[in-house]
Amino acid sequence: NNLDTLYRQVIMDHYKNPRNRGVVEGDALSIEMNNPTCGDRIQLQLKVEDEIVKDAKFDGEGCSISMSSASMMTQVIIGKKLDDALKMSRAFSQMMLGEDIDVEGLDLGDIEALQGVSKFPARIKCATLAWKAMEKGVQED
Ligand code: FES
């Protein structure tokens, strides 16, 4: 239907014109994560200051869902407190699993922005790759 078409267009737009693809200037956390089911990899860089994500960039090779999801994720987490970025990550996993989202304290615009990818639940490992990388980086920091 039309909504699915729209979601696909948003995903393809992020895939073809990725936001925040590249390398962060200066000191940054670097995280590598692979999707064991296909071997695709992502490199994520986070610049965190005062518990706030000041910058986030990614690189890697992967399918359209994994790369567009990474692009969307960077847009959502830049400027956020680490706690809120982690909350968004949990909410995104819940969306992918079709569970009710715990929206308390979340920006509804962010949730809307991520909705397109969550319509492909069979691709959960692809869609959550960047988010898992972000969680790993934050936990190791
Ligand atoms: Fe990766 Fe189809 S592009 S499973």
Ligand code: FES
């Ligand atoms: Fe490898 Fe999607 S098929 S990340």
